[in-house]
Amino acid sequence: MGTVMESKVRIQREDFSVTDEIEAIKKSSGNIGGIVVFLGTGRELSKGQNITKLNFEHYPKMAEKKLEELRVKAIEDYKIIDMSIIHRIGEIDIGENIVLIVAAGEHRKEAFVACEWAIAELKRTTPIWKRETTSTGEVWVQDTP
Amino acid sequence: MITLKYFASLKSIAGKEEEKLDLGSETTVQKLSETLAKTTPQIGEMIQGKKILVSINQDVATLDTIIHDGDEVAFLPPFSGGSQ
Numbered sequence: 001m002g003t004v005m006e007s008k009v010r011i012q013r014e015d016f017s018v019t020d021e022i023e024a025i026k027k028s029s030g031n032i033g034g035i036v037v038f039l040g041t042g043r044e045l046s047k048g049q050n051i052t053k054l055n056f057e058h059y060p061k062m063a064e065k066k067l068e069e070l071r072v073k074a075i076e077d078y079k080i081i082d083m084s085i086i087h088r089i090g091e092i093d094i095g096e097n098i099v100l101i102v103a104a105g106e107h108r109k110e111a112f113v114a115c116e117w118a119i120a121e122l123k124r125t126t127p128i129w130k131r132e133t134t135s136t137g138e139v140w141v142q143d144t145p
Numbered sequence: 146m147i148t149l150k151y152f153a154s155l156k157s158i159a160g161k162e163e164e165k166l167d168l169g170s171e172t173t174v175q176k177l178s179e180t181l182a183k184t185t186p187q188i189g190e191m192i193q194g195k196k197i198l199v200s201i202n203q204d205v206a207t208l209d210t211i212i213h214d215g216d217e218v219a220f221l222p223p224f225s226g227g228s229q
Contacts, residue, residue, distance in 0.1 A: 040228025059200075059203075059219060059221065062203035062219070087227070099226070122227050123224060123225070124224065125224070127152065128224060128226025129152060129153035129225050130225040130226065140153045140222065140225070142154070142223040
């Protein structure tokens, strides 16, 4: 933990450091005046059932490609300075980090909007799937129709 | 020869993660779904009913998209990444 890699878009098994990622994006530009962070974490209750474990699977290459497209579009459409997106895969315990989106803008307004758009778009377009383990068994979650 | 990849819930439905298929000449996603429906009807129905996405070489395809020899075709159930 604590190692910030070069790429602004990553899918990885290991945990990430939110602080390190914020510090890394600050280095993109001296003109950053507002940074908005979305951190998604493992929740223990889903649809009334207690979850004991989460497991994420992705389609390698396509998932990374979609995240990069999303990052580029967020920067262009919302006029932010930079964005980083990290999603973990594999087994994740309750309370652990799952996904991080850091949106850096000249001002806070565009960073807020870009960050909210990015997490919604990630869920809609990125081939990543979540499997929840409960006391009654395992189930693949299918959020997006 | 094309490569078929199944993800998440589709792996247990298909009973495999990946398979190779020789379809001879060029085909379409529609024709592939008809071929698959003979052995795994559920997968064929999901493709035709647009319950799942199909990608060719990591790009989302439609029923009309042509599949060429050597392509990687993936079957993608509804996504659930991120967190709520």
